[in-house]
Amino acid sequence: MPLTDAQVVRRVLAGDVEGFASLVDRYHARCLRVATHLLADGDDAEDAVQDAFVRAFRHLASYRDRDRFGAWIMRIVVNECRTHAARQRRRLDGDLAADSVALLYASDAHDAVDRRLELERALLQLTPDQREAVVLRFTDDLSFDEMSTITGVGVSALKMRVQRACAQLRRLLAERLHA
Amino acid sequence: MREPSDLSVAELPYWIADTLRRDVVSTASARHAIMDRVRCERPRTLSTPSRPSRWPRRGALTPVALLGMLAALFVATSLRDVNRRTDLTVLNSARLIGDSVVPSRDHMAVPGEHESFLDTLHIVEFVLRGGAVRSADVVGDFNEWRRGATPLHRDANGTWRTRALVPRDALRYAYVIDDARIISPPPLTVVRDATRMRHDSI
Numbered sequence: 001m002p003l004t005d006a007q008v009v010r011r012v013l014a015g016d017v018e019g020f021a022s023l024v025d026r027y028h029a030r031c032l033r034v035a036t037h038l039l040a041d042g043d044d045a046e047d048a049v050q051d052a053f054v055r056a057f058r059h060l061a062s063y064r065d066r067d068r069f070g071a072w073i074m075r076i077v078v079n080e081c082r083t084h085a086a087r088q089r090r091r092l093d094g095d096l097a098a099d100s101v102a103l104l105y106a107s108d109a110h111d112a113v114d115r116r117l118e119l120e121r122a123l124l125q126l127t128p129d130q131r132e133a134v135v136l137r138f139t140d141d142l143s144f145d146e147m148s149t150i151t152g153v154g155v156s157a158l159k160m161r162v163q164r165a166c167a168q169l170r171r172l173l174a175e176r177l178h179a
Numbered sequence: 180m181r182e183p184s185d186l187s188v189a190e191l192p193y194w195i196a197d198t199l200r201r202d203v204v205s206t207a208s209a210r211h212a213i214m215d216r217v218r219c220e221r222p223r224t225l226s227t228p229s230r231p232s233r234w235p236r237r238g239a240l241t242p243v244a245l246l247g248m249l250a251a252l253f254v255a256t257s258l259r260d261v262n263r264r265t266d267l268t269v270l271n272s273a274r275l276i277g278d279s280v281v282p283s284r285d286h287m288a289v290p291g292e293h294e295s296f297l298d299t300l301h302i303v304e305f306v307l308r309g310g311a312v313r314s315a316d317v318v319g320d321f322n323e324w325r326r327g328a329t330p331l332h333r334d335a336n337g338t339w340r341t342r343a344l345v346p347r348d349a350l351r352y353a354y355v356i357d358d359a360r361i362i363s364p365p366p367l368t369v370v371r372d373a374t375r376m377r378h379d380s381i
Binding site (some may be wrong): 018020021024025028029032033037042049050053054057058069075098115116119134135138139141145166169170174 | 190191192194195198199200201202203204205207209210212213215216218220221342365
């Protein structure tokens, strides 16, 4: 029977450093998915996720809500993405590098890659707050309460951001939707 | 997980939501890189005692260090205030000891005539108490405000005092402390004490 997150955390704090690998295995893909859509760059996303896990390990003792490690690590990932986005604002403000997105979705068919590229470009047209809200909402399938816990933003504000982000995405992608 | 009531807030076409939910490709070494870095780190409260960092975050102080700095600042401020009060609190007084009859100064330069003109001068004791005084002298009308002409001497009790002959009309004077600070008391005024004539104050 696999250990719960809380049990793994206790073992890691007791000195079993390798036990942390199981937490990485459980949450790495989810964190990378969110970070990739937030940063729109595969390399930056991997760096942000790596920094987030190291930071989580360093501050593991301060983690109190041990039954919800996923929300805790996601909060750290979002904070790391904010930091990386601020450092590399020029990338978010500029055009998305097509090669970067194509590399991320290398296993998809050409049409799917093209579609994702359009979506990523549309996401970059959103404000950072709106992008963060819509990515958490749909990428990680979170409730607004969970999003509020992760981002520190109120539920009402998040609903408004998601609503505006969806309207903006629909407008930006209207051409493909009607195709 | 999303609750049904949230569906009315905002929705996206299926293909967009589906695209966002699909996993992205990560490099094979990503998880190994994380664990490699983790092995170089240590959670702060491992049972193995680790050397605690004095500065957990750059620019941040631990509560203990902050309290220490505040205490040191408080002590330094208190000491400075005490020193300042000690330095500034110098009590001064001028006391009439008695009178002395001397040849009149106006006629001293005329040979043969000074014996017939006498003047009565006050014998005044100038006193300073308290403070971190290293040197002191008194200047005034009686010594033509010459620095060092009438130095005060420190006695065994730490009181600085000197005596000088002061003409009756030479009422203004001042103390010079450590060649820097000047204390200017009010001009001398003779207040005679009927019961203690020798302790009349000026």
